[in-house]
Amino acid sequence: MELNNRKKKILRAIVEIYIATAEPVGSKAVAEQAGLDVSTATIRNEMADLTELGYLEQPHTSAGRVPSPMGYRLYVNELMGEHQLTIQETQRINDALNLRMEELDRVIDRAGKVLSQLSDYPVFTAAAPKKRITVKRFDLLMVEENAFIAVVMTDNSVVKNKLIRMPEQLSDTQLQLLSTVLNSSFVGLSLEEMEETLDKMETRSAPGAFQLISMVVQFAIEVLNQQSGQTIHTAGITHLLEHPEYRSLDKAKPLMNYLSETEEQGTSNLPVTLTEGQNMNILIGPENINEALKDTSVVMASYDIGDNMRGIIGVVGPTRMDYAKVTARLSYFADSLTRMFGKGELPSGEGHHEE
Amino acid sequence: MELNNRKKKILRAIVEIYIATAEPVGSKAVAEQAGLDVSTATIRNEMADLTELGYLEQPHTSAGRVPSPMGYRLYVNELMGEHQLTIQETQRINDALNLRMEELDRVIDRAGKVLSQLSDYPVFTAAAPKKRITVKRFDLLMVEENAFIAVVMTDNSVVKNKLIRMPEQLSDTQLQLLSTVLNSSFVGLSLEEMEETLDKMETRSAPGAFQLISMVVQFAIEVLNQQSGQTIHTAGITHLLEHPEYRSLDKAKPLMNYLSETEEQGTSNLPVTLTEGQNMNILIGPENINEALKDTSVVMASYDIGDNMRGIIGVVGPTRMDYAKVTARLSYFADSLTRMFGKGELPSGEGHHEE
């Protein structure tokens, strides 16, 4: 059954009042806000219908109404207005993302923090490679007579380096040769293939040469290993406590623990998988499969990071979430992230190693 | 006035019972635990004395006693026993710190997380350079005809890289020359000196050559800028809610906010400065100057990261903190960190850049 116009107006008013106040909404409040020239009694009748239809719920007989998950869903799909970001907010977002010299990880982390501050809800971020990573290129830089820096560039454009000490002195020519071997035999191989190739090489190479190759390849394997994992971060968990539904610790603790653990447990713990294409996704209350999220809503967006990686950023809050505000901010973020990673704007790399 | 032995035993018993139960301690409980063969009445008399002297406090007339900050201080200085770590715990710590392929930042961050898990309190970590950082060496790697990777190594052993696209094609020889210029004119300079030198160079170089130099030096300046800042992280803020003193949100919120903000605000917000030498430091309740920490205790240790940086790691909790347990874990961490950074065990570096 399609709702008539008046019912929609009333439902929208109830959702918005409830989002603002966190208190069950009575017929009087609706009459004041909805801009309908009817009495509270009429509204009560309509509210009774909406309850019957499953869009509203009643905490107890003598209380006002609260939107049901179905009510929120209708609101999100049809009734919700566009929310405008202020100039200050867009400025803030741009400032946060336009930092140069930051690594992928940090840009994403920072994005999560800022989004959390702007929305007053916790935010999680995740990134994972879309396909297996391989080494694209090796470079070796002589530092001293018996030490060089190995630079490994992967096909997801990550560059890592490590200082390698050699057991004996090595000439430029030898280093050149080593570089040739590495680039001809180990480029484009997956992690497992690299290990295999290294094994084969052991039997038919000079022990000295093999040791050198092995040190660099082991390092490359570590790099691939690290790159193949996903990164997950959360930000602003404490924002939860600002919302009345989590004023009791019994309610807040499980969700906070879930969010904290998410950082440890990897993407399996996330409410959705990293799907293709850029898109926005809203899960309301029981639409979440995960038990810990049964009474919470998640608004999230996924985006591409270059050609090889995929990222997701999501806002977690009570079902009484300010969907209009959150979706506006989130889509601005997702657009900005897509744009900046699309441009390949990740200019820098970093490393530590012993002297 | 020096306390007699019996008073010390009673004080110690009260502190330890209170740490375990979070309830004011009565004379009966002390009599059971302290191992003194005297009646509760005698203990009551001693407790009255200890209250008079300022070591104990009484929430109200008909309640038991609670240690005052002065009482905790005496306990920490004189009465506290050595706490032993279990084999599992040392194993856990070693596992967490012995990860290869991690950057400084991540090792420290991870250390904070694990310490927080082991102690059930929030943990903050910070690191800052002891002196100004300079570039130690430039390397340039040709990638394609019109793109090369600039590798900048600083004197605190950080290596960063960036892909630089050139307006026109460049030969190996020209790249060689560029490298020579950079290494002879910009190595060992501070941030400001580099900017100066670059300015001077502008007037007397060919525009094309200057543009190239400028791109690399600008990158180096960004690296120095980033390295000169301090890093601050916090972990396990939600652990606060597990302790009864923060069961009310009014108590928990300000401290949680303080800890969250610490990440943004830099070392100025920290309870202490990064002092020389490896040492442990305990601040109890009002000994903290910062208003937000007036009712909390901070146990922290600082340590050296190589020759050029200084780190600090600290545990934050209620004054009723398990000082013996926390100090044991913390000092094990500080020792481990000193040892690992002393050995220069930071083997890897990372980077992202466009293709």
Next chain:
DNA sequence: TTTTAGCACTCATTATCCCTGAGTGCTAAA
């Protein structure tokens, strides 16, 4: 047929009162 005014009813919330019991300080005897 739809809307509205009126009214009795419901029930979470808050305030109030009382009771219980752990713990104290003091006194007087050991």
Next chain:
DNA sequence: TTTAGCACTCAGGGATAATGAGTGCTAAAA
């Protein structure tokens, strides 16, 4: 100096009552 005894204090918890916002229903009005 230590201990037993005892009157006193006071936070915490449970029961009870008062409050008031909001409802559903009925009957009249539009």
